[in-house]
Amino acid sequence: MNAPVALQPVPSDLIVTETHARLGIPLLVNYWQIVRRRKWVIGAIILLSLLAGLVLTFLTTPEYTAQARIQIEREQQNVTNVQGLEDDQIGSSLEFYQTQYALLGARSLAERVARSLQLPQNESFFKAHGADGDEGKNSGQSASGSEGSLNKTVRMLLNHVQITPVRGSSLVDISYTSASPALSAQISNAWAQQFIQESIDRRFESTGDARQYLETRLNELRSRLEDSERALVTYARNKGIVTINAGGQDTQSTTTEGRRTLTTDDLTALNAALAQATADRIKAEGRLRALGSSPEELSNQTISGLRQRLAIARSEYEQMMVQFEPGYPSAQALQRQIKSLSSAIAEEEARVNASIKGEYSEAVARESGLKERVNALKGQITEERGAGIQYNIYQREADTNRQLYEALLQRYKEIGVAGVGMSNIAVIDLAEIPNRPSSPNLFVNILLSLFAGSVLAGLAVFGLQQIDEGLRDLNDVKMRLGVPLLGGVPDAGEDRSELITEVLDPKSDVSEAYLTIVSNLGFATDHGVPRSFLLTSTQPAEGKSTSAVALAAVLARTGSRVILIDGDMRSPSLQEMTGVVNTVGLSNFLAGHETVDDLLQDGPLPHLKVMTAGPTPPSAAELLRGPRMQNLVDRLLGQFDHVVIDAPPLLGLADAPLIAQAVEGALFVVQYDRVAMRGLQQSLERLRTARRPLYGAIVTRLREGSGGYGYGYGYGYGYGYGKDRPEAEG
Template identity: 35%
Template sequence: MNKQIALHPDLDDDLLDVMEPDNGGSVSDELSRNLRALWSTFYRNRLLIAAIVGVFMLIGLGVTMLMTPKYRATTSIQIDQQSTNVLGNTDQNSVDPAAAWQDADRFLQTQVDVLQSRAMAITVMQDLNLNANDDFIHQMGGKPADRPAGPLSLADTKREQILNVLSDGLRVDLPRNSRVADISFTSPDPRLAARVANAFAADFMIFNMKRKFGSSTYARNFLESQLSDTRSKLEQSERALLDYARSAQLLDVSGGIASSTDGSTTGTPRSLTTSNLVQINDAYAQAQAARVQAQQHWEQAAATPPMQLQEVLTNPAVMQLAQLKAQAQAAYQQDLQRHKPDYPQMQQAAAHIAELDRQLNSLATSIRGSIKEQYATALKQEQALSGQVNGLKSSTQNEQSRSVEYNILKRAVDTNRTMYDSLLQRYAEVSAQAGVAANNISQVDVADTPDKPVSPKPLINLALAMILGMMAAAGFVLLRDKFDDSVRTPEDVNSKLGLTFLNSTPMLDQEMTPDEALSDPRSALSEAYSALRTSIELSHKGGAPRTLAVTSTRQSEGKSTSAFAIARNFAKIGRSVVLIDGDLRKPSLHRLANVPNGRGFSNLLARMGSIDEAIQPTETPNLSLISAGPLPPNPAELLSGARLPELINELAERFDVVVIDAPPVLGLADTVLIGSTTEATLFVVEANGSHHGHAKTAVRRLTGNGITIIGALLTKYDARKIGYGYGYGYNYTYSYSYGQPDAPSSSRKWPWSKK
């Protein structure tokens, strides 16, 4: 007995739990089971997980493709804690007192805060004139405000919107142990990103310099007074020039100062009449060229037959009509071989071809007429512009005679402006000298227009989408498994059905039938049923039960094969066994045992024969079979009589073991009637075959009627298919290969694998 137990797969953890009392197990064993169950859940749903992850990755790819690319331009500035005196007196220190080195980090952080301040954003906005229109908001991918926000006006609301966009796109990075700060700006427009980043750097350096300027020297006061006087003279001369231009009706579209092509000022203003003359003259030249081109085109078209014009040949409508005509002519020529020209159908075809010719000629004539119209239009435009040019010539000559005094006044304006610019430049130089310290902020790198976007990042987005997809898939699979009551593993037999797991039978190859597997004593199926017989003996008080019913939730779960195999295994160890086919609706044991089904169980229940007449010997010694016999019209009524318990007791007295193949539980009362007359009932469950609570309902129905269920058999169990792998398949392989000649593991064929 000990050797047999060692050879069978019932020595796995589940059978040991049946043979030994449950002491709770160790924490590591519990963790191992939980991890194994978790891996099995993921493995079973691997295709669903892959589909969910794939959907998330497709969504991530779609979002990435729909995202607007953003570019980041970066400029860098060096922030020194001290600056040198370049124009100071000799009695002044050449270097300003430096701040304490303990405050270096605070000083640098202060500069970063100034860069990110609202005042700096306002300076950049004004410097780049971003609030002039809504272009900046559009370039940043936003929508300009169309209504006031709260107490603010619409203009103030747009101004605040621009400042917020500047603050959001700005990033200042100051690495640790470094005085070089990176100023970055992110925008959908790469050129705009570079402009704004450089503007922040430039305006910050100017802002820093302004704090160093002085404003109380004598030179600056003197220059300020001179600038005020010169500014007044310049304004007076400009007003005099403007008054004369109005009185003389000289409209200077250049603002009173005409410029030549080289940028120098000229004495003659660019008046409205002159400007119109130049523009209309240019238009006249273009119209004249267009008229000449149109005339040449028309002359060429007039001398060419309509159907030979390039415009006609390339016209889609003409090409389509020509194709239709060619097809009609080809059809006409083909029909001409069978009919004469005066045949009605031939006359219709000829009329159709003539109509196509007419449409072609009409369309070609229309196209040539459009060429003539283009020439006529160009001629009229040339004539109209010629009259306007002649009229503006005389007006321009009259204005030139009145421009002499205008030039005299204009030279006075130019002289005052030159003097004012010189004083202004000198004032700027003096103001620069007032700041005796050089700027401690210097630009290191200028922001160039970025050529690659910083976002979106396809690889990162896809990685995030994959992670989110895996999390969603894991959550969905775990939630789905939480509400899934199908029995897949030995642990599910106890956790979901509340039954003791006795053993499991492996999934057979497709080309192997149960009869063939049971005929081979070394097959995995034979070994599994041998182990099941041992489990039945150990799980029932006093050894194997004298009467045993085998049932299942539904048909095709392997109960008949299991009943036959259990009976045969008991017979092989020397016990006298009778196997009864109690399924009076769909019997099958007579085919497994290869015996006739003339008289059987139904005859005995109806008291239409003796037991000796119904019992049939089988090929297995010590095993007898009572087939189902003729199928009764109402099996439940036949089983509910007093004959069933009498018959079972009589057979139990004559045989050591009575095994009954009972019908499925659901929908029938037969199993309840049979199970109530036996000592124990074996419940057969197909692995991954029972869903929607059917197995639970069947177990509750049996136990609710006082039937003793000795345990459950898990059939068609494929550990590797559900992801339990080597650990669950080891026992079958060991029992199958025990006693076999040694062979390389690669040459062995797993007995539970499916092809």
């Protein structure tokens, strides 16, 4: 017998050459396989979700949604044209609208709406929200009851109102939902109106602190102004300072720059009079110096008339002297007339000269008197200016206090007016009473039920996948079990007789699958298919006996002499599958029977012999511990090309590791999606204790759509290939 060859990475790579060419299943295909495997669970959960959605839809009370639309501008409408405390550009930031949206959903606004509509006492309001209205009825009995009813009302309002900004605009929709259409419209409109009023009240209240502060400052400045003005008047009275306003205004409201005293006014007037007196004196002096030819004499009509008459008289006298003597009576009369006129002229000129001299003397006297008074006032003003320094100090203090007081008083009046009637919010559309319910929506509920059902189904499948750790992906054989995959066998049903027919039929899918397994097994050793090997599994009924019969049949059809041994003395099954009788067999030889040929029976195929398990011994493990099993295998290898042993399962039994000591290697049979991965790993660990090569694993009962079946591995490629082709196509 050739020495067994230990499993090495290179042979395993040779076994799965085509597998490495296409190693993994696409993720979507893997998910689809899981869905197909759990389709009944998924369908049941989705169907139950749909039924639940339909039931809830028809049992839910219809609700109506009313919507009002408002516009929130960034700039405030200032109807008073008076600057308020808030900046006009306060709304230019992005936070402005977010703040407005938060204020629309604030509890304080809900309380205003509740109080304005008297909702805590409105029984229909509570009925429209499916709540008990008894609390609203009895809310007037106590303060605590009223507060509790208000809180309950506010919570309902906030739970049923929805604030929705219109994207890309300053519009905001206020929606309210309840079982009453009229109540929904009423609350939506009241919400918009109360928001506008709250905004106005908040602006007006924002000036309250400023007004209170200004009132305090005004009282302080008023007292200071009164004290400063009182000190100014007292000092002026004590110093005899009498001020006169430049523009005729009240003395107490005149600033220092516009203040004049009585002394300065008197000095100004005396200076003007002195200047006039000096001018008069100079004029009188000039007239005095021009006596005889003064303008007064030249312009005196009396003197002019007398001088004209004198000239005429003299002219007549000169003419008369040409004809007559001086003694002529007419000539003497003219002489007397001339003398009289000359005397009159002299008298008149004397009177005029006396008048000029008198005016000059008077002008000189008046000028002297005014000079004395001006000099006296100059001294008085000098004294007054010395006292005016302190007076100006009092005056400036009074002026400063007056200006501060007037400025604060003006600002106080402006703030009082600035908060009146300003609002940057306007109602665009009032809510109308809805004529159709907004919920429940059958179409939306169905979609939500489908979504919820899909999510629940996904969670259920995920949980089942986590709980069910069976082999569901052929990649796991190599990746998680660390064993090469020899091939997969399609599911042929539960009927054992039909299964044997499939196994023995060389044209069946099952037979072709085992042929592929034998081909892959030929790469396990340096001399081809191992001469002696056993097949075992984790649990019974995983297909190890069927696989043993199938592999023996495939080897026998190739012309090799094959002996098939039923090593499961506890639960034998080969007699049913091969059509032999289980009268004598392996247990007899292990118990001491020396002749091997008496224990062999003809199998269903030429070159195939069968050794049944024989009678069930009291302790199969004790029989297998001896050297008889090794002796049997050695003797059979002398007659046959291959010894195939159907060993018992590994779970809880020591038979398979003991039998493995006598053969060249072992094959591990795994039923698809049955045994948990932990159980498979533990079974392999027990099998490895036999220190014999593990050539690979065979996955049985692969269903169409199972992970890896017919895709990506090549072991099932060609199953059924050419069945539907005409014979002529060959």
